[in-house]
Amino acid sequence: MRSKLLLPNRFKWIGILLFIPFLVLGILSRYKEFQIDALTSYNHDNDIFTPVQNFTDELALSGLILSLLMIAFAREKQEDEFIYHNRLESWEWAVLINFLLLIVACWVFYNEAFIDVMMYNLLTPLIIFIVRFHWVMLRNKPSEEKN
Amino acid sequence: MQNTIKVERAIKNLTQADLADKIGVSRQTINAIETNRYIPSTILALKMARVFGKKVEDIFSLEKGD
Numbered sequence: 001m002r003s004k005l006l007l008p009n010r011f012k013w014i015g016i017l018l019f020i021p022f023l024v025l026g027i028l029s030r031y032k033e034f035q036i037d038a039l040t041s042y043n044h045d046n047d048i049f050t051p052v053q054n055f056t057d058e059l060a061l062s063g064l065i066l067s068l069l070m071i072a073f074a075r076e077k078q079e080d081e082f083i084y085h086n087r088l089e090s091w092e093w094a095v096l097i098n099f100l101l102l103i104v105a106c107w108v109f110y111n112e113a114f115i116d117v118m119m120y121n122l123l124t125p126l127i128i129f130i131v132r133f134h135w136v137m138l139r140n141k142p143s144e145e146k147n
Numbered sequence: 148m149q150n151t152i153k154v155e156r157a158i159k160n161l162t163q164a165d166l167a168d169k170i171g172v173s174r175q176t177i178n179a180i181e182t183n184r185y186i187p188s189t190i191l192a193l194k195m196a197r198v199f200g201k202k203v204e205d206i207f208s209l210e211k212g213d
Binding site for chain 2 (some may be wrong): 076082
């Protein structure tokens, strides 16, 4: 109803389908130093950028964010005031939990491990929102449909 | 706030899904209202009352602390 920023419902499934390959790509590029050779750029006559730059990790991160955004902003089949309320409340939870986790993380993780945490932290607001929103939708599914 | 939607549905022999379709909301919304997890807007309360052929006050009532 009031939410004008939403995408059509099918984007939820497109988002899920895209999330899986980008997640695999992200893990491979972060932990196995996997690179797609076609995404390497060579800037020999440029002093600002490093001469050889590979964009596999950039592709993975953009893809992960975009696919999570699609899932989070996909319209439900029947949007109404309760779902709108659920959306707002879930964003509230997502921001709150995200920053509470960040406070804990900054005391627990240091150096390389903290960089890893910061990277996950780029995605956690979206993930917490998606989980909380769908958990409320599932909990309120009419009992006659649960069987 | 309390409500008697479950009773009214039983009288009219409607499932949560039937009621949801009649007033154009999701099934989850009806369930959330029935289980007191969500307080509907005035518009939605009026629509529900119209389906049951009753006044809003006959279906929804204030509780202590409201």
